[in-house]
Amino acid sequence: MGVSGVGKSTIGKILSEKLAIPFFDGDDFHPPSNILKMSKKQALTDEDREPWLKNLNALAIEQIETGSCIIGCSALKQSYRDRLSKDIEDQCVWVHLQGTFEQIMTRLKNRAGHFMPAELLKSQFDTLQDSTESIDIDIKFTPEVIVEKIIEDL
Secondary structure, three states: OOOOOOOHHHHHHHHHHHHOOOEEEHHHHOOHHHHHHHHOOOOOOHHHHHHHHHHHHHHHHHHHHHOOOEEEOOOOOHHHHHHHOOOOHHHOOEEEEEOOHHHHHHHHHHOOOOOOOHHHHHHHHHHOOOOOOEEEEEOOOOHHHHHHHHHHHO
């Protein structure tokens, strides 16, 4: 979990390879209306997110039935994390990738081809609620070191 540009996809893919379990990028499960809204520099509402969260929860439940998975997803609010882990709470581990606004803004400005504009980063930081149940990882480390830290904590 974490704001856009924090490295969820990069870390998720590497962790997936190391643990030999599938990785799913939560961005791939947004309905077209959400992508259009964000591309117009409009923040999503809780109502916008509900079908997305429901789809990701269904994916997680399906994957747990056959093994496990990693889902890279912003999960900014506790209520979103609760919705994502509905009926599988005991089988979910949250990893919160954390960085400063400046670090992440620099990454977003250098990222090409993504629907999430850098202008929405502040709204994500404003929405973000820390989790008391997550493994917290600072993004100042290389992706490989971050993955090692996650595996150690798991």
